[in-house]
Amino acid sequence: MTLMKGNKSIKALQKKMLDSIRKADIYFEFFEKESNFVAGISGGFDSLVMVDLIAHYKDKYLKNVNFFALFVENGLKPLKNPEMVRNFVEERGFSFHIIKDTETADNILQKKKPFNPCFICSRKRRKILLEFASSVQSHRVLLAHNLDDVIETLLLNIFYSREISTMMPIQPLFQGRYFIVRPLSLIERNLIMKYALALGISEKLEGTCTFENSNKRKLIRDYLMTLYKIDPRIHTNLKHSLFNCNFDFLWCKYKNEKQQIHSV
Secondary structure, X not given: OOOOOOOHHHHHHHHHHHHXXXXXXXXXXXXXXXXXXXXXXXXXXXXXXXXXXXXXXXXXXXXXXXXXXXXXXXXXXXXXXXXXXXXXXXXXXXXXXXXXXXXXXXXXXXXXXXXXXXXXXXXXXXXXXXXXHHHOOOOEEEOOOOHHHHHHHHHHHHHHOOOOOOOOOEEEEOOXXXXXXXXXXXXXXXXXHHHHHHOOOOOOOEOOOOOOOOOHHHHHHHHHHHHHHHOOHHHHHHHHHOOOOOHHHOHHHHHHHHHHHHOO
């Protein structure tokens, strides 16, 4: 799967996305002080596009850097064609690895508390990614969350976690021992989909999770899509709001008095 040649609009799209990664990298220092990076991948559009873009980015900006692509096989969203994914990844200079996880599916089937299948799955997957990163002397794990994932998480946390927060472009873990890096965090999902089609990826190369269409994120996503159809400016405004936090008009300063206020 390679980018269609002779299409100026697709090349322009690739440049636009690489420029977004470059701007974010300069500001957030995604690739500082590391020679090994781990990319958590699936057979989805986002992670495959991330691999392709990072390969191009590496050629221009990241000499003498190694990338390891890791797929965590827990049986919930298996790869439809592992060899196709392997070839795609290795053609772009990443080494490809699969680690099996039998614990996650068992925990979900047993409805371990707290029973949130997506949380159980993502927590275990992240643990495996960090353990693998440690084994290859890496401290940074790349995940393919895009701008729309960030916006959805903002609303998810407000509605269901009682806090105003979202995914960070670069997120330290364990007092800065590891970092989660999101190179696509400034890139819209529709651009990723368009680019994936240009790569010849017309469908996901992963299976469908049983819980995929019944989780809260899908509810938020569908709600946002309805709002975007009514007024497309809402998407842009949500993006800019992430950088425009007016703490003078948030209640954070009253956090210590929350219990007393609620008791009134």
